[in-house]
Amino acid sequence: MRSTFTLWLFAGVPTLFIVALLLAPAAQGVVLSFDRGGPSIANYAAVLRDRLFWRAAAGNLIVPAGSLLVEFAIALALALTLNARNGRIAAVADVASILPFAIPEIVLLALARYIFMPRGYLNGALYAAGAAAIPWLVPGSLWSYATVIVVDAWHVTPVVMLIMVAGLQTIPPELYEAARLDGAGTLATFRYVTLPMLAPAMLAALVLRGIDALRIFSTTLVLTGIEGVPVISTYAYHLWTDAQEPRMAMAASIILAFVIVITALAGLIALRRRAVLTPL
Amino acid sequence: MKAEAQITAALPRSTAARWIGPARLAVESIAVLGAAIPIYLLIKQAITPDLESFAWPPHWLPRNVTSANLKSVFELAELRSALILSVAVAAVAGLIATALGTMLGYAMARRERMRQAGMAGVTAARLLPMIAVALPLTVVLIQVGLYDSPTGMGLALIHAALAIPTAALTTYGVFAAIAREQEEAAFLDGASPLRIFVAIAVPQAKTAIAASLVLSFxxxxxxxxxxxxxxxTHRTMPPLLYYYTVFGDVGPASALALVMLVPALAVIIALRPVLKSGLIAGTQR
Amino acid sequence: MAELEIRDLGRQFKSGGGVRGVSLSVEAGELFVLVGPSGCGKSTLLRLIAGLDYPERGEIRVGGRNCGDRRDLIAMVFQNHALYPHMSAFDNIAFPLRLRRTPKAEIQRRVADAAALAALQIDLARRPAELSGGERQRVALARALIREPRVILMDEPLSSLDAQLRGRLRVELKDFQRRTGRTIIYVTHDQLEALTLGDRIAVMRAGAIEQIGTPTEVYQRPANLFVATFIGQPPMNILRCRIRPAKASAAPPEQSVPAEPALEIGEKLALAMPFGMSGEVLLGIRPEDLTYNPNPDAVAFEAGFNRVEFVGGGFLAYATVAGQEITALLDQPVEPGRTRWLYAPRRSLHFFDSATHRRAG
Known part of the structure; x- marks a missing residue:
């Protein structure tokens, strides 16, 4: 059966499409980032001299790390809970737990602004409880970092949770029964059965989400603006739009791309080349 | 079963076990509140006048209900054109991504080498931060006249490219599950490779292809x-919502957000099984 | 002229496997079975004939013609029938005609004819998932028939079914072949299926054909040790023996076929060895040829019984003869631990060369 030509066509056309629209521009970005009326590293030098870049780099480390921590903790709790429950409660919680992800990111962020703004719903609730208002979004404050982290985690926790539920479902029930008959308590079962069996799924989720987390852009842009909680993506956006420094903007974004590729490679090697692709 | 129940009952319950019930309830409450609060607040703001949304202390329940905000989405030129543009962009992107993604998914399911190459390419495409692609792409789009196009086709193309991996991975599993022999039978029956794809493979992947279409949309x-x-300048709904939110039109912004929210919620909830199985397939290879 | 003629066909896979230098010819109207253990190349051969794979050397002629695309001459029934699950039985059968843009009325007529030939008596609007195993097979047969191929290939069409249904469908297939008079090439790993179904069978191993013949020929005169042990269940016993050169014919007490550790044989040497070989040979005896009954024309073995299983039609006894394991299918049980004499008619003995494993005499 000679269908190889058709199959190459089927694989080739979409690949070319992706290369033309995603990879080729990125490659051109690399070229442009080294151009300043001739080949030069001046763009990079300018970026590296900029104090805002270093704040953005720090933000690009703190926010993803915090977000991953929060979303993994909540996702694990949710996954364990949902996996153990049956019936109506489970059905409601099941749908509810995926909803934040179903809400378009920009919609959730718009709402988060109304919730966290100085006279927003959260401070309103604190006021009703007789507590002092908290400056959730004051630029550069610790609170603003915390807020950004929570909102970012809020949106993507469902994805992490779904991966973990998938992982939990591969654990054969006999293992739990065996552990129980061996006299293992709830904590021991979790420590010696659930966690080791779940580790591959968690690692996969970590690589997948870690890459996404490093690309953070909208959350900080919408909640705090560019200088509130700067990250590299918004910093590059700022250079592009406000500062009118397109070549510097490209240099900054290439630095970010480089960091992500290195991280991803490290993650993929850690996964021993297990595929970590999901439809989302 | 009975004996098993007795064994279970006979085992001592640890202290940790006693906390499990309340802990589960707490976790479930977080999940339900995390989903319900934003949706409720959004609806509330969308159906009340602006002034009420800015009240201090905030109103928790709507007092004056109005349909003005929602109407504005369809009546204000800026909002309406953003809605139309968003639908057009998403429709074109969804169709292109589904067509190309289905082809790629099929090739990946039929040749191991293409599967590996496809996975590598898709991974590479997914690694890039938006900003690193968007800035140089803007330069290209300006050159070909698709930058800020009133028809949104430049954006549609890039959205299609972004969604191809999703469509490919969603359909890949279904194609891989179709017995090779069916296609060989069709070949011997006299079908060309293209005909085999159209008459044998695609009809069996209808559900996955439909899922890809709505998902990429x-x-x-x-x-x-x-x-x-x-x-x-020719904005689609998300950037318009961003500007409305940042510059303060709460009512129309909320109504716009609500219009964006409804189809997204419907699709994701309806596709939960697909998403779950896709995630399983994606993490366990 | 043969309906299908294969000459020196070769196709090697990187992973090993494949076929090497296969030649055979199949007559019109014949049911020809390719049988062998898994990995022997029988499916590869079938796929080469079908045109699903391409040979590196050799040629395949159908009806005397050597053409690259044989799809019009050949139809195939697959292991799990490979029915299109999204199409009704009718559409499954009609698919080849639709591809050829046959007029509607003709499709109707020919589907009805093919269904009748395949003894398919169901509502053709039903989908494969709603059909029983037997009905699916008949749909697959009808789909193969509709194009009026010269040769129908069948790749273990029964192997995924349960034993009872298999037996019934085997009968049905044989009927089908008689009724339609089609040339059929049938692949199976099941030697019993090969024996019961085939007009002729080809036994394959490691990519080559070991023997071609009618079922009785292959069973009664296996060409080599492999065929001898592969065909027949329980498999043929093989005993290492030494044949002493014939002494003077007037030596009545002389043992005729003494095995390495001596075997008792109740016969004269000159009679047992008409082919005049000597030294190491391999002696083959089918378990069902061994009895308790002394027979003037039989060889005798003193067997120490280890174990006996009741297998319905008789007793399968595991015994040791001069230190070598054998099995015997007996009509009477025997107590394990006992020693008894077993006899096999002289004409039922098979001899194989100990070096080449080929049949000797």
């Missing part, structure tokens, strides 16, 4: 970053 519908950078 919604991915485009939701996408904010590229839309912000490419459609700077």
């Amino acid at each position: 919604i991915m485009s519908w939701d996408e904010f970053g590229f839309a912000l950078l490419i459609q700077v």
Whole structure:
């Protein structure tokens, strides 16, 4: 059966499409980032001299790390809970737990602004409880970092949770029964059965989400603006739009791309080349 | 079963076990509140006048109900054209991504080498931060006249490219599950490779292809970053919502957000089984 | 002229496997079975004939013609029938005609004819998932028939079914072949299926054909040790023996076929060895040829019984003869631990060369 030509066509056309629209521009970005009326590293030098870049780099480390921590903790709790429950409660919680992800990111962020703004719903609730208002979004404050982290985690926790539920479902029930008959308590079962069996799924989720987390852009842009909680993506956006420094903007974004590729490679090697692709 | 129940009952319950019930309830409450609060507040703001949304202390329940905000989405030129543009962009992106993604998924399911190459390519495409693609892409789109196009086709193309991996991975599993022998039978029956794809493979993957279509539609519908950078004057809904939110029109912004929210929610909830099985397939290879 | 003629066909896979230098010819109207253990190349051969794979050397002629695309001459029934699950039985059968843009009325007529030939008596609007195993097979047969191929290939069409249904469908297939008079090439790993179904069978191993013949020929005169042990269940016993050169014919007490550790044989040497070989040979005896009954024309073995299983039609006894394991299918049980004499008619003995494993005499 000679269908190889058709199959190459089927694989080739979409690949070319992706290369033309995603990879080729990125490659051109690399070229442009080294151009300043001739080949030069001046763009990079300018970026590296900029104090805002270093704040953005720090933000690009703190926010993803915090977000991953929060979303993994909540996702694990949710996954364990949902996996153990049956019936109506489970059905409601099941749908509810995926909803934040179903809400378009920009919609959730718009709402988060109304919730966290100085006279927003959260401070309103604190006021009703007789507590002092908290400056959730004051630029550069610790609170603003915390807020950004929570909102970012809020949106993507469902994805992490779904991966973990998938992982939990591969654990054969006999293992739990065996552990129980061996006299293992709830904590021991979790420590010696659930966690080791779940580790591959968690690692996969970590690589997948870690890459996404490093690309953070909208959350900080919408909640705090560019200088509130700067990250590299918004910093590059700022250079592009406000500062009118397109070549510097490209240099900054290439630095970010480089960091992500290195991280991803490290993650993929850690996964021993297990595929970590999901439809989302 | 009975004996098993007795064994279970006979085992001592640890202290940790006693906390499990309340802990589960707490976790479930967080999940339900995390989903319900934003949706409730959004609806509340969308159906009340602006002034009420800015009240201090905030109103928890709507007092004056109005349909003005929602009407404005369809009546204000700026909002209406953003809605139309968003639908057009998402439809074109969804169709292209589904067509190309289905082809790629099929090739990946039929040749191991193409599967590996496809996975590598898709991974590479997914690694790049939006900003690193969008900035140089803007330069290209300006050259070909698709930057900030009133028809949004430049954005549609990039959204399609972003969604191809999703469509490919969604259909790949179904194609891989079709017995090779069916296609060989069709070949011997006299069918060409293209005919085999159209008459044998595609009909069996109908559900997955439909899922890819709505999923890639919604991915485009939701996408904010590229839309912000490419459609700077002919805006689609996400960047428009961004400007409305940042510059303060609570009512129309909430109504716009609600219009964006409804199809997205419907699709994701309806596709939960697909998403779950896709995630399983994606993490366990 | 043969309906299908294969000459020196070769196709090697990187992973090993494949076929090397296969030649055979199949007559019109014949049911020809390719049988062998898994990995022997029988499916590869079938796929080469079908045109699903391409040979590196050799040629395949159908009806005397050597053409690259044989799809019009050949139809195939697959292991799990490979029915299109999204199409009704009718559409499954009609698919080849639709591809050829046959007029509607003709499709109707020919589907009805093919269904009748395949003894398919169901509502053709039903989908494969709603059909029983037997009905699916008949749909697959009808789909193969509709194009009026010269040769129908069948790749273990029964192997995924349960034993009872298999037996019934085997009968049905044989009927089908008689009724339609089609040339059929049938692949199976099941030697019993090969024996019961085939007009002729080809036994394959490691990519080559070991023997071609009618079922009785292959069973009664296996060409080599492999065929001898592969065909027949329980498999043929093989005993290492030494044949002493014939002494003077007038030596009545002389043992005729003494095995390495001596075997008792109740016969004269000159009679047992008409082919005049000597030294190491391999002696083959089918378990069902061994009895308790002394027979003037039989060889005798003193067997120490280890174990006996009741297998319905008789007793399968595991015994040791001069230190070598054998099995015997007996009509009477025997107590394990006992020693008894077993006899096999002289004409039922098979001899194989100990070096080449080929049949000797």
